[in-house]
Amino acid sequence: MERIVITTQEVDRTPVPVPGVQEPSRPRLPNPVPVWARLALLPLVLVLPLLALVALILRVTVRSQTPRAMQAWWSYLLALMIGSGFFSTVIMLLAISLSWAPAPDAVGVALSGLDERSAFPSLPAEKTMSGVELSATLKPLVLLASPAAKRWFSKTESTSGLLGAALILQADARGYLLATARHVADGEDWRTKKGAQKVMVSDGMNGWAAATVLGRHKRFDVALLWLERKFGDGVFRQPVATYASVQAGEKIYVIGHPEGLNFSISNGIVSRTPGNDVLQVSAPVSPGNSGGPVYDELGNLLGVVTSKVARSAEPEAENLNFAVSTDALLHEGDWELVGTATAKNEFTDFVHKAKVRGDPKKEDSSPDKPTHDNKNGAQ
Numbered sequence: 001m002e003r004i005v006i007t008t009q010e011v012d013r014t015p016v017p018v019p020g021v022q023e024p025s026r027p028r029l030p031n032p033v034p035v036w037a038r039l040a041l042l043p044l045v046l047v048l049p050l051l052a053l054v055a056l057i058l059r060v061t062v063r064s065q066t067p068r069a070m071q072a073w074w075s076y077l078l079a080l081m082i083g084s085g086f087f088s089t090v091i092m093l094l095a096i097s098l099s100w101a102p103a104p105d106a107v108g109v110a111l112s113g114l115d116e117r118s119a120f121p122s123l124p125a126e127k128t129m130s131g132v133e134l135s136a137t138l139k140p141l142v143l144l145a146s147p148a149a150k151r152w153f154s155k156t157e158s159t160s161g162l163l164g165a166a167l168i169l170q171a172d173a174r175g176y177l178l179a180t181a182r183h184v185a186d187g188e189d190w191r192t193k194k195g196a197q198k199v200m201v202s203d204g205m206n207g208w209a210a211a212t213v214l215g216r217h218k219r220f221d222v223a224l225l226w227l228e229r230k231f232g233d234g235v236f237r238q239p240v241a242t243y244a245s246v247q248a249g250e251k252i253y254v255i256g257h258p259e260g261l262n263f264s265i266s267n268g269i270v271s272r273t274p275g276n277d278v279l280q281v282s283a284p285v286s287p288g289n290s291g292g293p294v295y296d297e298l299g300n301l302l303g304v305v306t307s308k309v310a311r312s313a314e315p316e317a318e319n320l321n322f323a324v325s326t327d328a329l330l331h332e333g334d335w336e337l338v339g340t341a342t343a344k345n346e347f348t349d350f351v352h353k354a355k356v357r358g359d360p361k362k363e364d365s366s367p368d369k370p371t372h373d374n375k376n377g378a379q
Contacts, residue, residue, distance in 0.1 A: 180291030245358025256292030
C-alpha cells in the first residue's frame with residue numbers, strides 16, 4: 001500500500017466542527033471515473049483475460065492522480081473483475097456440461113432400414129441351427145433401446161445414457177410390436193412409471209426412431225413397445241415357448257448389447273426353472289443385455305432378459321442370470337396397456353395367433369413345417 005503524507009498546512013486548513021453548529025451541506029463531488037470510460041470498460045466483463053490486462057495498465061496509469069481518483073478507479077475495476085469472474089465461471093460450467101452430454105442423435109418416427117425389409121426369417125427353423133446360422137438369422141430381430149431423454153436447450157427427445165435391447169414380436173404393414181424390459185423402457189424409476197413414455201430404438205445402422213410404450217406388465221420387469229411403420233409389407237410373428245415346455249439343460253442363445261458391445265451373441269443352457277415364470281440361464285449377461293431375447297436352437301423365444309446377480313453385491317456369485325418367460329406375454333389380463341387402439345389390437349392379435357412351442361393347438365403345423373416335441377422343440 002502506498003504511504004499518504006498529510007502536511008501541517010493541510011491540517012490547519014481543515015475546518016474544525018463546532019459543537020451545536022450544523023455544518024453547511026456540501027455539494028456531491030463528481031465521480032473521478034468519467035462516464036465514457038465506465039461505458040467503454042463495461043463490455044470487457046465478457047472477456048476476463050483482456051479485462052485483467054486493461055486493469056493492469058490502468059493501475060499503472062492512474063498512480064499519478066489524487067488518492068480519491070485512484071480509489072475510484074480501483075473500486076470500479078474490482079467490480080468489473082468480480083462480475084467477469086462470475087460470468088466466466090458460468091460459461092465454463094456450461095461448456096463442461098455440454099461436452100459431457102452425448103452427441104445429438106438423428107431421431108425419426110420410423111426406422112427406414114427396418115421398413116425396407118421385404119422378408120423376415122421363417123421361424124421356428126426346420127432344423128437345429130448352428131451358432132453361426134442362428135446369429136445371422138436372429139440378430140436382425142434385435143434392436144438397440146434407450147429411454148427417451150430431453151436435451152439441453154432443446155424441446156426434442158433423444159437417447160439417454162441407459163442402453164438395453166428390444167426384440168420384434170410381430171411385424172405387419174401397420175407397425176412393429178416389440179418387447180423389452182421395463183427398466184429399459186422407463187429408466188431408473190420404472191417401478192413407479194405410468195402413462196405414455198417414448199423409447200428410442202435403432203437397428204444400429206439407420207439412426208433412431210421413437211417407439212412408444214404400449215404396455216407394462218403388472219408383476220414382471222417386462223414392457224411392450226409399439227413402433228409405427230411408414231412403408232413396406234414384410235410380415236413376421238415370433239414363435240414362443242411356454243414355460244412348461246422349457247427344460248433345465250436345454251441350449252439357449254442370448255442376443256444383446258453388453259457394456260455397449262452392440263449385437264453380441266452368447267450361448268449357454270437353462271440352468272433352472274424355479275417357477276413363477278422365471279428362467280435362470282447360464283449364458284453370460286451384462287448391462288446392455290436387459291430386454292434382449294433368450295432363444296432356443298430353432299429360434300423359439302423362451303424369455304426376455306431382465307437381471308443378474310452382480311458380483312459387486314455377491315462376490316461369490318458366478319453367472320447367475322435371469323429372464324422372464326414368454327408366458328408373461330400371452331396373458332392380456334396381466335398387462336396395463338396405455339397405447340393406441342391400433343397398437344392394442346396388434347398385441348391382441350399376437351396373443352391369439354402366436355405360434356407356441358408346447359401347445360399343439362397353437363403350434364404352427366403348416367405343410368412346410370415339422371411338428372415339434374412339446375419339451376425341447378426337437379424334430
